[in-house]
Amino acid sequence: MMQTATEINELPGNNEAELSLIGLTFVRGQVPSAAKVLATTDFYSPYLRDVWGACLELEEERQMVEPFAVHDILKRNNPGAAALWPVSSLANTSLGIPITHENVYVEKIRSASVRRFLIRKLYDGIQSLIAGEKGTIQSLRRELNDLEFTEEAKGNFTSLADIFEKQVKPALLDLRQGVTHKISTGFPAIDRIIGGGISLSDVMLVAGIPGGGKSAFVLQLTSNIAKQGIPVAFLSGEMSDKENAFRLLSQSSQTANLNSAVHLSDNDVEFYNKWVDALKTLPIYMDSRTYDLRTLSLSLRNMVENYGVKVLVIDYIQLMKLNRFDKHTRTERITETSQEVKRIAMEYGIAVIEVAQFNREGAKSGKPGMHDLEGSSQLEKDTSLIFIIDREEQSSNVTLRVVKGRNSGLSEVSGRFEGWKLSFEF
Structure with missing residues (x-):
């Protein structure tokens, strides 16, 4: 029976x-x-x-x-x-x-x-x-x-009384004691123009022309944030984990990009191994194999619950798909992906830093703006901060423009990008 x-x-x-x-x-x-x-x-x-x-x-x-x-x-x-x-x-x-x-x-x-x-x-x-x-x-x-x-x-709406008691009052006490829950970018000049740093649940977008240093910039942000003891998940759609580790090693040691090296001396190997030993304890977790958000969301849940990840970096957003069998057009995919990334940031309470490409017209223009982003309307809606890196041709001079800032005004900061060692200074 x-x-x-x-x-x-x-x-x-x-x-x-x-x-x-x-x-x-x-x-x-x-x-x-x-x-x-x-x-x-x-x-x-x-x-x-x-x-x-x-x-x-x-x-x-x-x-x-x-x-x-x-x-x-x-x-x-x-x-x-x-x-x-x-x-x-x-x-x-x-x-x-x-x-x-x-x-x-x-x-x-x-x-x-x-x-x-x-x-x-x-x-x-x-x-x-x-x-x-x-x-x-x-x-x-x-x-x-x-x-x-x-x-x-069920239960998506919260009373104002609960918000004040459980969120606002503790935040006021933290502010009185000088405690902030914002995440520093590691660049004081940038922190100042965005209101002290990046907030959890924020989606920050970084754009620039090809070769302008977008990937190097977010990798440096990753390192800066991890050095504060904040775990970061770094998802790359263009480079392998080893390539990104080489780039991080070059940035930190202020030496030429190791991905371009063809030979190292014994002294060089010893030098880099010392840097490896110093950097390997940073709470950075890399993934160069995930291309769809369904897999990413499941993986990220584990990273948040078991490794305390507070920041997700995506390089770059237009390469992502909703799932492995995604049949959307490119424009539809960018729209759906952007919405899903925002949902992930809100659900897991993490900050997301995403790299985005300009469309062809924007890449060719002298000073591209938000409207030149591929999938610009939805990306603009779903992000809290948008940075555009302007780099003068044949020059190391750069300007970081804030063209959207939820808790800050529009502003910009000047700096330098040393392309040979993949390093920014602001």
Whole structure:
């Protein structure tokens, strides 16, 4: 006889969180705002489902949520639950409950509920596949897509009170103590014109003419940021990991680009090995094999959770695809990719630095602007900062123009780019 999913033992639940949330509700006399997304089916214990249903009923009727009123509803709807939960037991759930942890309880309850749903659906799906039932895979896919949409749709709005209490007040205290959460570029002159550095969730775009030093600039930014102890993920679509490591070694040692070297002396090798030993502890993680954002997003989740990555560098954005089977036109792909990169920055709470190419007309013009970027309209919308590197022909003089700055005005800073050692100074 085939076992059904409802007969599976030891489905995940969190009895402590369920009891704590109910106790917190009694303490406040109303259902916490963050908990109103929870249905009775989100609770694992059948009797606690009845208790939560009574709390929701009182809340809907704008009555005080307290143990006596809840018990009266239990007696009416489910005498068994009323017998199991006398008024004294209901009241005891509120003893010693912190009054500010509803979000923690809600998240634990929802997490267990989602896992139970998935286990049941997957188990039933496996049984259906074994039985050879048609349409099982399509049905599972629809169920999972519906769940993903539901989870994304819940709880996206946050009250102004919560924002002030949990985000603004701590930020004010940090500012009073001189603590900033902005990430320095390592160039004080650039930090000054962009309001102190790069913010988490920002998308910063760097553009310039071919050979203008865009890739060298973002690689130097990567090194500068990593030297502050901030982990950086560096994704390159044009150069291998070894080539980028050679370029980083050349920048740091202030020597000629090693990718152009054909021979090194013993002294040279010893010199560079000392630099290697000094640089290899930097929290930089390179990838030159990923070209699609779906793979990148999965990989980045691991990097953020396990390695603490705070900055993602993409060199360059127009080479990226949405997935390995992307059939979009180039313009469509840039539009979709730009939107997805912004979503990644917001979801993971990281800063993104992306390199972009000018279109042919912009590359030929004397002083290209935002409108000359390939896929310019969408890139402009999705970025917080846009830098354009202007380099005088046959000269090491450069100007870094800020043509879009969310928290800064339009400005520029002059500097030098020593192309032979791939190094900028501002």
